[in-house]
Amino acid sequence: MRLTTKGRYAVTAMLDLAIHARQGPVSLSDISGRQAISLSYLEQLFAKLRRNGLVESIRGPGGGYRLSRQDHEINVAEIVDAVNETIDATRCNQKGDCHDGEKCLTHHLWMDLSDQIHGFLSGISLNHLVDRRETLEISRRQGRKGERISALAEED
Amino acid sequence: MRLTTKGRYAVTAMLDLAIHARQGPVSLSDISGRQAISLSYLEQLFAKLRRNGLVESIRGPGGGYRLSRQDHEINVAEIVDAVNETIDATRCNQKGDCHDGEKCLTHHLWMDLSDQIHGFLSGISLNHLVDRRETLEISRRQGRKGERISALAEED
């Protein structure tokens, strides 16, 4: 489980997609304009998102991308994994050599920790984030500051 | 909140420190040997850990590093932040320009998510990891496979 700016770009773009889903397919140049991410970089990211079955593409004028599932069926962990997609063998890759205990234990420990984070992010769907955004926008219109996020990662 | 191999190295090294704390200061070359991390890279990491007040150094023969707090008072988030230590201004750094709503909202959203992850890792102390390790080691000696980690990030 890696967590870099690349993952953030992907989540941001997917969120933009979810928000503008009602007006039909969303073109990458729209996202590029709104989110200030370069078009070609978006192309790279969406190629991976598409290969991982998170989005579908519609070609031609008026085309673009749309979510291939409902926004509550797509979680943050999937998005991050899709764009990273290196299965991080972590120097001792299960099978061999690392049997002198000490190393393998701390290594195994990190894997557990990584699993925990993964599980945590799996509990946060795009839908959660969209809802959160609407709350924020309303409070912005009313001139208040957004309250602290409450049940972002609640159980299903 | 970034999560890369750099952070994992730091956590692993700190864990090693916590485990061998009873035998006095631990030298970097010991950690280097046990955890297979290059000595000079450890020096870089520990310089940051020291500047952030997570470890203390003892010079001279028999010297090395020790935790500057109890292992249950140091959490994983601190360690990761210490070695990353770029406060990631995220292109729109609070104050300015990003007032056209759209951008700032999704940006703010990511910050929230990042906070959530941070809070999660804050709940996991070095002590948790040491305990977990001991459990693992016992089950290893007994030839069983380690059970799934149970209450890794429980409340205090």
Next chain:
DNA sequence: CGTATTACCCAGTAATTCAGTCAACTATTG
């Protein structure tokens, strides 16, 4: 049909980060 629009694909590239090396220095112990 032709053209504009959009996805798709590939090659390259500047900037940054990662992971590690090397060398010189300072403080401490014995």
Next chain:
DNA sequence: CAATAGTTGACTGAATTACTGGGTAATACG
């Protein structure tokens, strides 16, 4: 004083990030 061990800084190759540009393929529309 000599040996040990931390401290600092400059530097490097490799990988990754973020981005540019050029070209192709599909589709809608006049």
